[in-house]
Amino acid sequence: MIDAGTDEVLLRVPARSEYGRIVRVGAAALGLRQGMSFSEIDDLRLAIDEAVILLLDGIDGGEDTEQELRVVFRIDDGALELHAERSVEAALSDAAVHRFDAITSGLIDDYDLDGSRGWLRLRKIAGADDD
Secondary structure: OOOOOOEEEEEEEEOOHHHHHHHHHHHHHHHHHOOOOHHHHHHHHHHHHHHHHHHOOOOOOOOOOOOEEEEEEEEEOOEEEEEEEEOOOOOOOHHHHHHHHHHHOOOOOEEEEEOOOOEEEEEEEOOHHHO
């Protein structure tokens, strides 16, 4: 578990796919600061892409939408945690949850999600792939 001395980076982006890159690049930069290898960062980027796809499930994504994704990165001692949610609680489809699980389960160290409310937490630890 990450302790109270953890640094946090907060990010809010419009709930549209073109803003997913900002979340992915931010995660990669923070992973690098935590000492992750390039392979671990590639895994992290793919997991973040899938997290954004999951959270955008069912959102129309038009220019007029005021929905956003709220992301909190927590970094501490080689670990990076991402907490992400939609600005409006809404259920994720079973198909989207299944896709996320199938693709990311081998890329990250741990995750939790609440498909009925539309939020997730994922964790990646530098060097954990070396075990």
